[in-house]
Amino acid sequence: TTPALLTKTVNSIQHQLWELPAKEQALNRKRLITTLSIHVLQGTSETLRLEAASWLRLLLQAGLVTKPEEIFVTLVTATVHPRLEENKTPAVREQEAFLHLIFQCFWPFRFPYPAYSWEAFPTNEVFYPLAPLLEQADSDMQDTLMSI
DSSP states (O other): OOHHHHHHHHHHHHHHHTTSOHHHHHHHHHHHHHHHHHHHHHOSSHHHHHHHHHHHHHHHHTTOOSOHHHHHHHHHHHHTOGGGOSOOHHHHHHHHHHHHHHHHTTGGGSSSSOSSOGGGSOOGGGGGGGTTHHHHOOHHHHHHHHHO
16 A cells, blocks of 8 residues: 555545444544554555554544554554664654654643543653664754653
């Protein structure tokens, strides 16, 4: 699949979800989140992985995710994925993009209009796998890591 096809499909699914009763919406949205998570973790291209991750971030920011921690775990796992351990420019760019998406996922927990209570915020352990990146990161990536 391509990022454009993924976007078209997710838009279509989102449109259909609005027509369903709340209980069915939740079940189908969970399936959508699972599918997007698979694309983030196993996608064949950087653009596809980042597009799927952007959709996860959007769903979280819109308050449509019942377990926000799952999104954070997916994004952190994608950030530290072995394929990104190479210190090559495309891998570094993808890591930086994932880190920015993680940072943006904090927005729904902030005042004045939080979508989630702090009880739904992930535990610190979720973010521990990012710590080794501090040693190899440039100053911009270190700033992003410290923000997280």
